[in-house]
Amino acid sequence: MLNNIGLPGLLLIAIVVLVLFGRGKISSLMGEVGKGITAFKKGVQEGKKELEEASAEEAKDITPKVEADAKVAAEVEKDKA
Numbered sequence: 001m002l003n004n005i006g007l008p009g010l011l012l013i014a015i016v017v018l019v020l021f022g023r024g025k026i027s028s029l030m031g032e033v034g035k036g037i038t039a040f041k042k043g044v045q046e047g048k049k050e051l052e053e054a055s056a057e058e059a060k061d062i063t064p065k066v067e068a069d070a071k072v073a074a075e076v077e078k079d080k081a
Helices: 006-021 023-060 066-080
Strands: none
Touching: 006 023
């Protein structure tokens, strides 16, 4: 159904919309659409950044701490004696 619209049909639809809503209403609507797209992109970037930070924190904590292990071993030796 929509395959046969063509350029003249699209121009006619655009003119009808412009007459019905007016230039000011359409420009404000497009401004709001632009703000929405910008906010969406910002949210996606922040979410991606949070995921990367979380995975980086998990990767940092994989090495054991030698000093803590030595203190625990010394306490165990004291308890045995």
